[in-house]
Amino acid sequence: MQRAPNAIQFTTLGTDELVRLYAYPARLESPWIRVNFVASIDGAVTVEGRSGALGGAADHTVFTILRDLADVIVVGAGTARAENYGGARTDVRRRIRLHQHGLGGARDGSPPPVAVVSAGAALDPAGRLFTDTTRPPLVITTAAAAADRKRLLADAGAEVVEAGDTTVTAADLRAALADRGLLRVLCEGGPSLFGELVSAGGADELCLTLSPLLVGGTAGRIAVSPNALPTPMALRTLLVDDDGTLLTRWERAGTRG
Template structure:
């Protein structure tokens, strides 16, 4: 029988130990897809106003920023970019360099990871802050069928527009494009449909899930939405608790 992970109080961990708990596997040719989500106890993926910010806590924000510091690229759907009003990734350059020196993530130059937006129709406003505040050029993962005018406008706005497929974006091709550019430590922040498509394709290596100590009811979506059911067994790597009741879990593919 596999031993369950010990429950750890977040306040007992220093920054280096916490980073070690979320370390990416050793460098290799294959990529590693980590998904990060927050939900309520009763499974709501969003809070008031249909955004995840209402579910956040200091502990969730601490891990959120650490995961970005560790990642090579932040993968997100265009709908989530609009709903959450995404900006360019703001990371700690000192910590990025230190994580890289440890071989567990980060970047040797301390530069932030790019935001990679998945949108088959290139439906991103060229003036959106996800482009205008980006220190590292935003990636637009789209198709050859996307309107040429949109693709040209995004390129002119400083985005790196990448055609992944003809009319639809295949999840396998999506990750191949990223790893082909050396972006192997992939952090997906949603939304539920993107998570569902990646999970359905058997590509999710890890889920970092924050459970907010809330019951909300309502009709909010789950963190994963797909047209077909799937069943991938996951193993708990660690369970962290914060004093306010927030629970932070890390699950890896069995």
């Protein structure tokens, strides 16, 4: 069995070292699904319905690097609605540099598109997803979603993808992304979508920031699904910031290394 890595002091790391630590596996032939969450020590994923109060500076730094490395940002519609998602804003020069080094990014430095998973396609066509973005979003939805809603979202500029009958399974999602050559996948939640991935063995990697906070209350946990599937994970990266924030990266055991 491989030993868990030693903790690294976050403040000793520059951007290049963070990029190296968080690089996707080389020569991917199918989507690698990385999921990113921030939670309090007692497991809360929200404070008053949103995640903003949980992430500090170190989490924000890693969050932006993960976006810069990705081909696509996948998010559940609940999160897109709660967090008022718009298009991603990434670092143009860093995206170009990453592309030149074969690490993701984009040749022209453009940001990755946002792909929203929604069974019902109940998204606001006047919302930021459609109006505040430089990349057309993808809406990964179902055959059962109302045709007029799908048409409205397509008219608003989205690529609407029918990827399942009544729900989008992990396999449906993977196939939709693979068809479009979107292999470096960053899933930013939320708990229902991550629950679907976990219960289908469909997540390759979890980046989890633990913020030095106790929250209590009724906030949910990072994965929620009708069925459980215990999945062994291997700790690959452990960073500690001065304030006690822990930035962890876990891969499905046996996937590499």
